[in-house]
Amino acid sequence: MRALTPRKLLLTCAALAGVLLLLVFFSLKFGTRSISLPDLASLLYHTALGQTDRVSSDFRLIVLEIRWPRILLAIIVGASLSVAGASFQALLRNPLADPYVLGVSSGAALGSILSLIWFAELPGATPFGAFAGAVAATAAVYFLGRRGGELDSYALLLGGIITASFLSALIMFLMTTISGRELRGMAFWLMGDLSTPSPVAPGWLFLVLVAGVGAIYTTAADLNLLLGGEQEAMHLGVDVVRVKLVVYLSASVLTGLAVSVSGAIGYVGLMVPHLVRLLFGSDYRLLIPATALGGAIAVVLADTLARTLFAPTELPVGAMTALVGAPVFIYLLRRRMA
Amino acid sequence: MKTNHTRIWTAIGWMLLAALPGRAQAAPATPPAPAPPPAPTMLPPVAPSRPGGTAETLVEFHDDLGRLVRLPAAPQRIVSLAPSLTETVFALDLGDRLAGVSDFCDYPPEALTRPRVGGPINPNLEQIVSLHPDVVLATRAMNRRESVEALERLGIPVYATDARTVDDVIASTRRLGRVLGAQARGESLAADMEQRLSGLARRLAGRPARRVFFVVWLDPIISTGPHTFLADALRRAGAKSVVTAPQDWPQISIEEVLRQNPDYLVFSGAHPDDPQSSINSLQRRPGWSSLQAVRENHFAVVSDALDRPAPRMLDAIEDLARQLHPDAFPTAPAPNPDPSRRAPGNRRGGRL
Numbered sequence: 165m166r167a168l169t170p171r172k173l174l175l176t177c178a179a180l181a182g183v184l185l186l187l188v189f190f191s192l193k194f195g196t197r198s199i200s201l202p203d204l205a206s207l208l209y210h211t212a213l214g215q216t217d218r219v220s221s222d223f224r225l226i227v228l229e230i231r232w233p234r235i236l237l238a239i240i241v242g243a244s245l246s247v248a249g250a251s252f253q254a255l256l257r258n259p260l261a262d263p264y265v266l267g268v269s270s271g272a273a274l275g276s277i278l279s280l281i282w283f284a285e286l287p288g289a290t291p292f293g294a295f296a297g298a299v300a301a302t303a304a305v306y307f308l309g310r311r312g313g314e315l316d317s318y319a320l321l322l323g324g325i326i327t328a329s330f331l332s333a334l335i336m337f338l339m340t341t342i343s344g345r346e347l348r349g350m351a352f353w354l355m356g357d358l359s360t361p362s363p364v365a366p367g368w369l370f371l372v373l374v375a376g377v378g379a380i381y382t383t384a385a386d387l388n389l390l391l392g393g394e395q396e397a398m399h400l401g402v403d404v405v406r407v408k409l410v411v412y413l414s415a416s417v418l419t420g421l422a423v424s425v426s427g428a429i430g431y432v433g434l435m436v437p438h439l440v441r442l443l444f445g446s447d448y449r450l451l452i453p454a455t456a457l458g459g460a461i462a463v464v465l466a467d468t469l470a471r472t473l474f475a476p477t478e479l480p481v482g483a484m485t486a487l488v489g490a491p492v493f494i495y496l497l498r499r500r501m502a
Numbered sequence: 503m504k505t506n507h508t509r510i511w512t513a514i515g516w517m518l519l520a521a522l523p524g525r526a527q528a529a530p531a532t533p534p535a536p537a538p539p540p541a542p543t544m545l546p547p548v549a550p551s552r553p554g555g556t557a558e559t560l561v562e563f564h565d566d567l568g569r570l571v572r573l574p575a576a577p578q579r580i581v582s583l584a585p586s587l588t589e590t591v592f593a594l595d596l597g598d599r600l601a602g603v604s605d606f607c608d609y610p611p612e613a614l615t616r617p618r619v620g621g622p623i624n625p626n627l628e629q630i631v632s633l634h635p636d637v638v639l640a641t642r643a644m645n646r647r648e649s650v651e652a653l654e655r656l657g658i659p660v661y662a663t664d665a666r667t668v669d670d671v672i673a674s675t676r677r678l679g680r681v682l683g684a685q686a687r688g689e690s691l692a693a694d695m696e697q698r699l700s701g702l703a704r705r706l707a708g709r710p711a712r713r714v715f716f717v718v719w720l721d722p723i724i725s726t727g728p729h730t731f732l733a734d735a736l737r738r739a740g741a742k743s744v745v746t747a748p749q750d751w752p753q754i755s756i757e758e759v760l761r762q763n764p765d766y767l768v769f770s771g772a773h774p775d776d777p778q779s780s781i782n783s784l785q786r787r788p789g790w791s792s793l794q795a796v797r798e799n800h801f802a803v804v805s806d807a808l809d810r811p812a813p814r815m816l817d818a819i820e821d822l823a824r825q826l827h828p829d830a831f832p833t834a835p836a837p838n839p840d841p842s843r844r845a846p847g848n849r850r851g852g853r854l
Contacts, residue, residue, distance in 0.1 A: 196628040222632065229656055230627050290648075341749065359624055360648040361655070476618050476626040477605055 168447045176444055180457035184239070187461055191468040192231050196475040199223060236366040237358050238467045238481075239460040240373050241426045242436075244418040246459025247377050249433025250440075250451055251415035254387045255408060256317050263419040263433035266324030270331035271301020272423035273354050277338050288363030291424040298420030301327060306412065315408045317394075356429035356482025358467050364425070372421050377456055379414040383407045384448040391446075429463065429482045435489045436462050442496045462489065563681050566664035566674060567642060573659040576683025577636030584622050584644040587663065588613050589812035590675055591639070593691055594684045601633045608772065609807070609814070625649050627656065637661055637681075643731070643811070665811040667734040668819070672696060675813060691813055698816050699738060702823055705830045711742040712826045714802070715764040715795075720780050723754045732809045739808075739822035740830075741768070756789040763793070766800045766826060770808050770818075777803055802826060 193204050203220075207227055210219050248263040255261075263269070275297015279289040308323030309315050362369065386407045389397040398404050422429070436459045437451065444454050466484040473479065561575045581602040582588040588607040591600055597612060602619040617633060620626035622644040630638060635658060640650055642664040650660045661681055665671045672692045679688015716736060718724040725745045726732045733743055744762035745754060767784075769777035781801050784790040795801070802825040808818035824831050 196626050197632045222634075225631050225656060226628050230631065340753065357624070359627070360646075361652050471626070471628075476620045476629040478620055478624050478626060 168445075168450055173450050173453070176450060177453050177457060180454060180461065184457055184461050184464070187464050187468075188235055188239075191235050191464055192227055194468060194472050195226065195231060196471070197226060199227065233361055233366060234358055234467065235464055237362055237369075237425060238463040240366065240369045241358070241422045241429060242432060242459035242461070242463030243377065243456040244373055244422040244459075245429065245433040246436035246440075246455045246462070247380060247452055248415040248418040248422070250437035250448070250455045251380050251387075251411045251418075252433075253437060254391055254448065255411050255415070256321050257391065257393075258317075258321065259438070260434070261321070262431075263415070263422070264328070264428060264430070266305050266320065266416070267301045267327035267331060268298045268416055268419040269423050269428040270328045270335065271297040271299075271304075272420065273297065273335055273428070274331050274338075275300065276354075277335060281338070291363060295420050295424035298416070298423055301331065302413075302416035302420065314405045315412060320412070354427045355480045356427045356485070358426050358429075358463075358481050359471070359478060362425040369421060369425065372417065376414045376418040376421070377452065379410055380418075381449075381452050383410055384452055387411070387448040427482070429485055431482075431486045431489045432459055432462055432466075435485075435493045439493060439496060563661065563677075565662045565681075566670075566677070567662045569660075569662065571637075571659050571661045571681075573637045573661065573681070579633065579635045579637075580682065581619055581630055581633055581635040581638045582607065583619070583625055583639060583649070584641040585609065586644075586665075586810045586812040587639040587641055587678075589807075589810060589814055590678055591682070593675070593813040594679055594682060594687050596682055596684055599682075601635055602630065623649075627652055630658065631656060639663070639678075641665070641811070663811075666729075666731055668699065668731075668738050668815065671731075671811045671813075671815060672699075674811070695813060695816050698820065702738065702740075702820060706740040706823060706827060709740060709827055709830060711737070711740055712765045713744050713762070714741040714766045714768045714826070715744050715759055715762065716768045716770075717777075717780070718751060720783075723756060723759065724751055725754050726750070727752055731811050735808050735815055735819055736768070736822070739819045740827050741766070741822065760789060760793060764795055766802050767793075767795050768802045768804065768822065770804050770806045772806050774803055774805070 189204075192208075193199055193201065199207075203223060204227065207219050207223050211224070211228065245263050249261070252261040252263060252265060253259055256265075272294040275293040275295070276290045277293075278297070279286075279293025283289045283293070305320065305324045305327050306315070308327065309320030311319045386397065386402045386404075389400050389402050390404065390407060394404050419433075437455050440451055440455045440458045444450055462485065463481070466488055467481045469488065470479040470481045470484040559575045560572050562570060562572050565571050578599055579601040580591060580596065580599050582591055582600060583604050585604070585607045588600065588603045589609055591597060592610050592613065597610075600613070600616050603613050603616045604622045604625065605618050605620060606622055607613045607616070617629070619629045619633070623646055625645075627649075630653065638653055638658055638660045640660050640662045642662060643666075645662075650662060653660050661678075663674045663678065665674045672695050675695070676688050676692040679685050679691065682688075714736060716726050716732065718726060725747075726736075726743060727745060727747055727750045728743065729748070730750050736743055744759075744764045745752065747754065767781075769781065771777045781803075784793075784796050790796055802822055804822045804825070805814075805818045807814040808822065
């Protein structure tokens with residue numbers, strides 16, 4: 165492994181951020197109603213100067229009120245899921261770990277169903293219920309995953325899988341015995357959906373994202389050592405107990421954040437970290453910021469395709485991430501092995 | 503070294519954060535959920551100016567969910583998010599004003615020529631905004647609250663209906679006529695439906711309801727529970743579903759179907775031939791083949807309008823009543839010019 169220089173870190177992140185910005189620009193342009201580049205440029209220019217009266221109200225509504233919040237949501241969800249995935253892969257030392265492996269998404273699903281049953285009339289019942297469910301599942305798996313007072317990777321993995329299947333059974337039970345009209349829409353939402361605007365302002369979601377990713381980043385150097393084995397890391401002076409706790413909690417919060425605003429968008433948390441590793445190496449000090457940007461790129465791209473390919477009908481973004489992600493992943497993996 | 507990275511990353515984070523537009527930080531503009539009044543009432547129009555209200559004359563209505571909706575009198579551009587609403591708008595002779603319909607809106611055929619705005623569950627907001635609707639029509643059974651809230655936040659009035667019974671459909675049609683500036687047509691549609699229903703009730707008076715099993719799906723067996731619109735439509739056609747499960751769309755075992763031993767099996771489809779392959783397969787299926795209704799060919803096939811809370815439901819209800827109670831319609835010729843609409847078993851009539 166080549167040494168990571170600040171220069172390489174900065175250049176990689178700048179390049180990825182550039183790709184993301186370009187993608188955001190094109191995502192603002194494309195949609196059911198295509199907007200010409202000069203129109204979009206003038207819209208953004210006048211909006212930046214605060215001259216909203218010089219902008220066609222149609223374009224303003226479509227670009228700034230519909231597309232922009234959705235792109236922000238895609239960025240937040242993509243970055244959260246990808247960093248959570250990279251973290252769980254290090255924490256569990258399992259390349260197949262993804263943000264949902266520890267039962268977080270099942271907990272979120274159960275939480276949103278229960279909130280629809282009990283608080284159907286409250287606005288935003290689904291996302292808040294989902295977040296509460298994600299937190300509850302995280303706590304349950306945490307206690308299942310403790311052995312001798314500290315988190316044990318294997319106990320955590322098994323506890324997560326068992327919790328996930330138990331919660332899924334509860335969900336099936338509720339869905340078949342209770343006939344709420346809203347449950348049908350929820351099944352759609354759980355497949356992964358960014359078309360529903362979040363009831364929470366994106367700024368707050370962004371703060372949670374930055375806090376979660378920042379917390380995980382403080383352990384980046386330790387995660388590198390942890391990948392070589394817990395005993396070895398401990399001998400090298402890593403506070404393994406603290407690192408595991410910080411990473412587990414932060415990654416769970418990030419997953420809960422993503423699931424509560426977008427349902428369960430699959431594959432992003434699994435594939436983006438692996439792609440970034442294949443492209444830029446597996447030093448966590450670079451991997452975490454690069455994965456955050458890469459995840460944002462992946463989900464913005466997938467959502468742009470999902471809402472434009474068969475417009476005006478939209479595909480679930482979760483289907484798109486898998487459709488696009490799997491072939492790219494296989495190609496890179498085979499090229500790497502060749 | 504580590505602190506360097508942290509600092510860089512923090513800087514990137516703050517740069518991204520600063521790139522957020524100011525309004526993104528503002529409190530969410532979620533409208534509070536209105537508590538539905540005990541009975542959905544409607545306010546008289548505030549400014550009933552005629553004719554062809556301009557954008558300036560706004561009127562206020564309470565919709566079926568008790569939400570206060572402010573929209574132009576006689577809206578000229580209507581977007582419908584559900585098949586039943588599209589049918590109702592056409593029935594109100596306002597089809598010309600439909601600027602957009604959902605992907606599922608397939609009746610009348612003219613509806614297929616209207617711009618599509620996506621599925622009822624995932625309508626495309628951009629497309630709806632581009633169509634500049636005066637009002638968007640939604641229905642609680644098919645659309646999501648989140649879509650309604652998102653449209654409201656974009657400043658588009660949404661009028662929601664919630665018809666759960668046949669009587670609800672009549673009241674809802676009447677109200678929709680007033681909301682859309684076609685009050686007279688709404689009244690006559692509603693009166694016509696009421697008249698046909700009472701005529702049907704008179705014909706069927708004194709006849710015991712047929713015990714039917716409505717087949718929503720065959721693999722697995724899904725039927726309808728007692729609280730759906732469909733169950734009420736069946737009742738009006740002189741039928742009673744044998745299903746007692748409280749869920750709306752319960753999965754039923756073949757054992758339970760055999761135990762209930764229904765008089766008729768009822769199928770529906772957009773086209774009368776759609777359920778034929780299912781019906782033909784029943785003779786060979788274990789369990790089903792020994793069912794009395796199957797052995798006696800007691801199948802009823804109706805249009806899928808039976809499950810659409812729109813004026814056309816009356817055709818389907820009358821059609822089903824004729825199939826289940828042929829002796830109640832001794833002289834009347836079949837209203838449907840197409841004799842192939844009838845499933846093979848129906849001409850054999852009932853078992854009175």
